[in-house]
Amino acid sequence: STPKKQSSPPPSTTTSLPRSYPIIGSFLAVLANRNRGLQWISDIVQVSPSATYVLHRNVATRVVLTANPAVVQHILKTHFHNYGKGNIFPETLKDLLGNGIFNVDGESWKFQRQLASHEFNTKSLRKFVETVVDTEISDRLIPILCSAAATGTVLDFQDILQRFAFDNICKIAFGFDPAYLLPSLPQTKFAQAFEESAIISSDRFKALIPLVWKIKKLLNIGSEKRLRIAVLEVQEFAKNVIREKKHELREKSSLDSVDLLSRFLSSGHSDENFVTDIVISFILAGRDTTSAALTWYLWLLSKNPHVESEVLKEINEKSEAPVFDEVKDMVYTHASLCESMRLYPPVPSDSKEAVNDDVLPDGTVVKKGMRVTYIPYAMGRSEALWGKDWAEFKPERWLERDEAENRHWRFVGRDAYTYPVFQAGPRICLGKEMAFLQMKRVLAGVLRKFKVVPIIEEGVEPEFVPQLTAKMKGGLPVRIVERDEKE
Numbered sequence: 391s392t393p394k395k396q397s398s399p400p401p402s403t404t405t406s407l408p409r410s411y412p413i414i415g416s417f418l419a420v421l422a423n424r425n426r427g428l429q430w431i432s433d434i435v436q437v438s439p440s441a442t443y444v445l446h447r448n449v450a451t452r453v454v455l456t457a458n459p460a461v462v463q464h465i466l467k468t469h470f471h472n473y474g475k476g477n478i479f480p481e482t483l484k485d486l487l488g489n490g491i492f493n494v495d496g497e498s499w500k501f502q503r504q505l506a507s508h509e510f511n512t513k514s515l516r517k518f519v520e521t522v523v524d525t526e527i528s529d530r531l532i533p534i535l536c537s538a539a540a541t542g543t544v545l546d547f548q549d550i551l552q553r554f555a556f557d558n559i560c561k562i563a564f565g566f567d568p569a570y571l572l573p574s575l576p577q578t579k580f581a582q583a584f585e586e587s588a589i590i591s592s593d594r595f596k597a598l599i600p601l602v603w604k605i606k607k608l609l610n611i612g613s614e615k616r617l618r619i620a621v622l623e624v625q626e627f628a629k630n631v632i633r634e635k636k637h638e639l640r641e642k643s644s645l646d647s648v649d650l651l652s653r654f655l656s657s658g659h660s661d662e663n664f665v666t667d668i669v670i671s672f673i674l675a676g677r678d679t680t681s682a683a684l685t686w687y688l689w690l691l692s693k694n695p696h697v698e699s700e701v702l703k704e705i706n707e708k709s710e711a712p713v714f715d716e717v718k719d720m721v722y723t724h725a726s727l728c729e730s731m732r733l734y735p736p737v738p739s740d741s742k743e744a745v746n747d748d749v750l751p752d753g754t755v756v757k758k759g760m761r762v763t764y765i766p767y768a769m770g771r772s773e774a775l776w777g778k779d780w781a782e783f784k785p786e787r788w789l790e791r792d793e794a795e796n797r798h799w800r801f802v803g804r805d806a807y808t809y810p811v812f813q814a815g816p817r818i819c820l821g822k823e824m825a826f827l828q829m830k831r832v833l834a835g836v837l838r839k840f841k842v843v844p845i846i847e848e849g850v851e852p853e854f855v856p857q858l859t860a861k862m863k864g865g866l867p868v869r870i871v872e873r874d875e876k877e
């Protein structure tokens with residue numbers, strides 16, 4: 391079950407720390423590794439004594455890189471108030487996210503999180519799975535797969551999953567159906583504008599000299615001009631939906647819809663700009679994360695037939711359209727998803743900025759304003775954390791046999807600081823449970839009927855492209871094969 395070719399071989403002792411020079415620090419190494427940044431910083435922390443390293447990026451910037459669970463716990467939980475979004479993150483994403491939950495700290499964050507949390511309680515989640523997700527699966531996803539199976543068409547499954555997730559999250563955030571997953575695979579304007587905004591915003595982080603994008607923005611040229619147009623389109627679209635929803639709210643005394651937008655509007659927040667920002671952050675959160683996770687998952691599954699048969703066994707024990715409690719109970723599938731995201735985390739690295747000087751648990755000194763970047767991608771591939779077999783796709787590491795309860799498996803979670811794939815502490819992903827429910831329900835719907843066969847050469851590993859959320863480079867080309875009834 392060992393992947394034949396991993397993009398990140400175990401760190402060899404020859405991987406060395408970057409050279410640092412007076413004044414410019416490790417700028418030359420940063421430059422040389424700019425196209426493999428994630429792998430490079432992962433290699434660095436793997437060979438650093440406490441899995442933490444202070445990288446002197448350029449003349450002015452030092453960042454702390456870490457794959458140390460104690461440090462992750464320190465910044466995300468025990469010293470939460472000293473590590474916020476800071477300046478760089480909000481500044482870089484301001485055009486797209488404004489003051490939405492992803493881009494703010496303090497009271498505004500607390501308020502948005504508190505109000506939005508109702509969207510994620512058990513009652514709402516049950517409704518989400520049994521209405522929104524089920525409908526999207528049975529009315530859209532399954533018919534497309536049936537037709538691809540019948541005609542032998544090659545599908546880009548990453549694209550299909552992104553469309554699926556986009557429809558879902560728009561229904562939750564807005565109560566609006568963009569109908570992005572249709573057999574014609576339409577180029578919906580809103581979805582395209584959103585995609586363009588997310589890519590260009592994310593590319594700003596890759597700029598070696600941030601001044602360059604700022605000047606382009608000032609002059610309104612190139613990618614910055616395209617970003618401005620795309621963001622305007624997204625905002626215009628959102629505002630139209632908001633106006634319609636306001637109108638609906640005035641017409642009806644109470645709303646039966648439970649979308650996030652209705653919740654914010656009903657709570658008296660009618661400022662269009664603010665509500666637009668909130669909705670955009672949620673769409674961004676729910677759009678590419680689950681699709682990225684499922685894309686890598688399906689590829690790994692195809693290479694590990696014993697895992698696939700165990701997943702299938704679990705799915706076939708449930709109803710054909712499993713209800714909420716059955717989906718929750720898909721323990722093996724849950725474990726295999728955790729395992730897949732260990733190797734291919736949808737958010738492969740994340741940064742916080744120090745409010746004041748501090749000392750990390752391993753003794754690393756942090757100065758006010760310094761960024762601390764923790765790297766789930768490196769942590770999931772660490773021999774120290776996962777053992778010698780870290781490169782193997784082994785759902786069993788998350789499971790115990792549970793004979794007493796007459797179940798096959800019992801899930802054994804890892805602490806959130808060793809596995810910060812959903813972040814951890816007070817800002818842990820709000821949509822974590824929703825994401826698992828959605829992913830498990832999709833897998834139940836798809837795998838019960840179809841085998842998904844990637845058309846990727848044996849021994850070749852697709853490229854993991856880190857953006858705001860990671861993607862599989864070039865998508866996941868697959869053939870869909872209808873399963874034999876007896877299988």
Ligand code: HEM
Nearest residue numbers: 503675676679680683736737811812813817819820821825
């Ligand atoms: C496999 C799927 C997902 C993964 C791996 C994931 C991961 C993450 C991560 C790493 C963060 C922290 C980001 C940061 O602050 O820098 C986050 C935050 C968040 N996620 Fe998710 N996410 C997933 C799915 C979802 C879904 C489906 C939703 C639904 C809307 C969602 C909603 C949110 C929200 C609202 C936050 C902000 C929480 C806060 O700042 O308090 N996520 N997620």
